[in-house]
Amino acid sequence: MSEEFPALDAGTRLLTPRDIRALAAYRGITPTKKRGQNFLLDANTVRAIVERAGVGEGDVVLEVGPGLGSLTLGLLEAGAHVGAVELDGALAEILPLTVEAKNLDLACFSLVKGDALALTELPVPEAASHAPTRLVANLPYNVATPILLTILERFDDLTEALVMVQLEVAERLAAKPGSKIYGAPSAKAAWYGSSELAGRISRRVFWPEPNVDSALVRVRRDRVREPGEAPREKVFEVIDQAFLQRRKTLRAALKTWAGGGERAGEILERAGIDPQRRGETLEVVEFIAIANAARDLS
Numbered sequence: 001m002s003e004e005f006p007a008l009d010a011g012t013r014l015l016t017p018r019d020i021r022a023l024a025a026y027r028g029i030t031p032t033k034k035r036g037q038n039f040l041l042d043a044n045t046v047r048a049i050v051e052r053a054g055v056g057e058g059d060v061v062l063e064v065g066p067g068l069g070s071l072t073l074g075l076l077e078a079g080a081h082v083g084a085v086e087l088d089g090a091l092a093e094i095l096p097l098t099v100e101a102k103n104l105d106l107a108c109f110s111l112v113k114g115d116a117l118a119l120t121e122l123p124v125p126e127a128a129s130h131a132p133t134r135l136v137a138n139l140p141y142n143v144a145t146p147i148l149l150t151i152l153e154r155f156d157d158l159t160e161a162l163v164m165v166q167l168e169v170a171e172r173l174a175a176k177p178g179s180k181i182y183g184a185p186s187a188k189a190a191w192y193g194s195s196e197l198a199g200r201i202s203r204r205v206f207w208p209e210p211n212v213d214s215a216l217v218r219v220r221r222d223r224v225r226e227p228g229e230a231p232r233e234k235v236f237e238v239i240d241q242a243f244l245q246r247r248k249t250l251r252a253a254l255k256t257w258a259g260g261g262e263r264a265g266e267i268l269e270r271a272g273i274d275p276q277r278r279g280e281t282l283e284v285v286e287f288i289a290i291a292n293a294a295r296d297l298s
Contacts, residue, residue: 005094008101013077014043015070015098020207023068023098027090031208037088039067040138042205046074052198052216053136053162055080060125062132062158064116064147065140067091069098075136076104083123083132084109085116116147122155135161141212144169145185152192152219153232161219162198170197170215182280184243188236190284193222223284230291238290242279250282250290251275258294267293 006022008015015023020039024030031037040046049071055061057079066072066084068091075082076099086092092113099109107127112119122131135158139147144165152158165173168181174195175182189195198216203209229235241257242250250273251264258264268275270293273286 005097005101008098012043013102013104014046014073015041015068015102016043017041017207020068020070023094027094029068029088029090037067037140038138038206038208038210040070040205041207043074045201045205046070048199049136049138049162049164049201049216050074050078052218053134055134055136059134060128060130060132062122062135062137062151062155064135064137064151066095066111067138069095071136071138072099072109073102073104076108081108081125081128081132082110083125083128084111085119085123086111086113087115089113117143117150119151119154122157131155131157133157133159135163138164141166141169141210145173148173148219149185149188152221156221159221162216163219164201164214164216167200167213167215170217173217173219177281177283179280183246184239187239187243187279187282187284187287189219191223191232191235191239191288193220195219226288228292229288230295234291234295235284235288238287238294239279242282242287246278246280249276249278253279254290263297267297270297 006026008019055075055078059080061075061080061082063082063084066086072082095111099106108125110123110125112123124131135151172181172185173189174197175186196218198218201214242253245253250268251261254264255261258267265275271289
C-alpha cells in the first residue's frame with residue numbers, strides 16, 4: 001500500500017487503466033472472485049452504459065458496488081447525483097477521494113458502506129432534492145439477481161434499473177414464457193414490469209478479465225397492478241413452486257403448496273388455467289391469477 005493518494009490523470013474525469021491500477025496499489029486491493037469484483041477499464045464503455053441508462057443532468061441514481069468508481073464518475077460526469085452502496089471497506093474509503101481528485105462535486109455524491117441486500121434506506125446526495133429513482137450498476141456477478149430483485153422489492157421510488165450482469169443472467173431475466181431459459185427470475189422481474197437486453201459488454205474491458213461474457217439488462221417498473229390482486233410475496237410463492245420442478249405439470253408442481261393435488265386443481269380451474277400446463281408457459285398475469293384464486297378459495 002502506498003502512503004500518498006495517487007496522482008490521477010487530470011485530462012479526463014473518468015478513470016484510465018493507469019488510474020485504476022494506481023488506486024488498487026494505493027490500498028493494496030486485489031479483485032476477488034468471492035465478491036464478484038471486475039473493474040471497468042474502458043471509458044468509452046462507461047459512457048455507453050450511462051447513455052443507454054438515459055441518465056442526465058439532475059437525475060438521482062442508486063449505484064450498487066461502485067468498486068473503484070469507473071461508472072460512478074461516468075454518472076457524475078453526465079450531471080447525475082449518485083448514491084452508492086459499497087460492501088468493501090477499502091473501496092468505500094477511497095471512492096470519495098477519487099471523486100474529489102477528478103474535480104467532481106462531492107455534494108452530488110453520497111456513499112453508504114454496507115451490504116446492498118441489507119439496505120433499508122436509499123442514500124441521498126446532499127445536492128439531490130429527492131431519493132434515487134433509477135438503479136444503474138455493474139452488479140457483483142455472484143449475487144446479481146438477488147440484489148436486483150431485493151432492491152426492486154424494497155424501494156418503490158426506483159422506476160427503472162439498468163444493470164450489468166453475466167450474459168446468461170441477463171438473458172434469463174429478460175426471457176419470455178416458452179423459452180428454455182424462462183424461469184423464476186424471469187417471472188419475478190416481469191411482476192415489476194418490462195425487461196429487455198440492452199447490449200453486450202466485451203470481457204476485454206474489465207480487470208481482471210472474467211471468463212464469462214457480460215450484458216446490460218433493463219427493467220422498467222411499468223406493470224399496472226390490478227385493484228385487489230394478491231400481494232407480491234404470494235405471487236412469488238406460486239412462481240417458486242411452479243419452477244421448483246419445471247418439467248412437472250402445474251397440478252403436480254403446486255400440489256404441496258396448495259395442500260394436495262385436488263385443491264391445486266381447484267385453484268387452477270378457478271384461475272382459468274389448464275392444470276396440465278407447465279410453469280414455463282405462464283405469463284406473470286397467470287401466476288397472479290393463481291395466487292388470487294388461492295386466496296379466494298381459502
